[in-house]
Amino acid sequence: MSLCDDTLLCNFPKCRSKLCGFAWVTACSHAFCDQHGSGEFSRSPAICPACSSALSGKLDIVRTELSPSEEYKAMVLAGLRPETVLDISARALAFWTYQVHQERMYQEYSLSRAEGQVKQMEKVLTQQNQSRELELGAMRGEIASLKKVTDEYKRKYSEVSERLMERNRQYQKLQGLYDSLRLRNMVVGEREPAPHGASDFTSGVVRQPSPRGSPSFLGMGPEGDSRLFSSLEPEGARTFFQFSSPARERGRCFIKKH
Numbered sequence: 001m002s003l004c005d006d007t008l009l010c011n012f013p014k015c016r017s018k019l020c021g022f023a024w025v026t027a028c029s030h031a032f033c034d035q036h037g038s039g040e041f042s043r044s045p046a047i048c049p050a051c052s053s054a055l056s057g058k059l060d061i062v063r064t065e066l067s068p069s070e071e072y073k074a075m076v077l078a079g080l081r082p083e084t085v086l087d088i089s090a091r092a093l094a095f096w097t098y099q100v101h102q103e104r105m106y107q108e109y110s111l112s113r114a115e116g117q118v119k120q121m122e123k124v125l126t127q128q129n130q131s132r133e134l135e136l137g138a139m140r141g142e143i144a145s146l147k148k149v150t151d152e153y154k155r156k157y158s159e160v161s162e163r164l165m166e167r168n169r170q171y172q173k174l175q176g177l178y179d180s181l182r183l184r185n186m187v188v189g190e191r192e193p194a195p196h197g198a199s200d201f202t203s204g205v206v207r208q209p210s211p212r213g214s215p216s217f218l219g220m221g222p223e224g225d226s227r228l229f230s231s232l233e234p235e236g237a238r239t240f241f242q243f244s245s246p247a248r249e250r251g252r253c254f255i256k257k258h
Contacts, residue, residue, distance in 0.1 A: 008066075008099055011050040012036040019066060027060040028053045029098045037063065 008019045010033040017033055024037025030050045032040065040046070046055040055061050068076070077085050 008096075009103060010036060011102070012040075013049070021066060022063055023066055025062050025064055025095070026053075026055055027057065028055070029095050031099065034063075037061075 008023070008031050010017050010019060010023075011030040012032055015033060015036055019031060019033055022034045024032045024034065024041060026032075026048050028048050028051055030048055032049065036049070040049050041055070041061050046061060047053070048055055065072075077088065080088070
């Protein structure tokens with residue numbers, strides 16, 4: 001606010017609004033809006049809200065009109081001596097100058113306070129940026145280490161995959177060889193004839209030579225029968241016919257009777 005400004009501000013700390021209409025003016029050179037002046041100066045004793053000065057005099061608090069009428073201006077100083085008029089004017093200008101100086105001091109205080117807050121915020125921001133840079137560096141290092149671990153796992157995975165593929169190829173090759181050998185054994189088994197008397201042997205029935213086919217069999221007794229089959233088999237081997245069976249016992253009894 002400069003001297004050419006035609007509006008004062010309320011000196012109440014939490015108001016700071018422009019004065020208009022009526023205002024409360026104090027002997028300690030402070031001005032208040034009509035709302036706060038009426039509320040603060042209605043109590044006794046009256047205390048200035050700006051400087052806490054006691055206002056006990058009759059004219060220490062004046063409620064004045066900021067935009068007086070022309071009739072008031074024509075009559076308020078009428079009849080006063082020039083020196084009195086100049087004294088009143090000088091005091092009114094001093095009041096105005098004090099208000100301007102007070103507003104300037106308040107603005108400078110607000111500016112210095114804002115600058116201090118800005119510096120504090122810049123300091124906090126710098127510290128936060130440094131901490132973020134440190135965290136970012138640590139995270140970058142961790143990411144690099146994780147990339148190395150990932151690359152190592154990828155390399156091991158590729159090696160294991162190659163080994164698995166090689167094992168699968170070997171398995172397929174062995175499976176093919178096994179299938180070919182199995183098929184070959186099946187074909188050879190089908191081509192070879194079954195041995196004579198094998199089916200009768202497995203069924204428990206032994207075919208004996210016909211009497212017409214072997215005439216010497218009739219002249220042999222039980223001893224000759226055993227000598228014949230013992231000569232056909234390896235020494236020390238026990239043939240099927242050396243085991244006693246009901247059919248053989250009946251044959252021996254039949255030969256003895258005749």
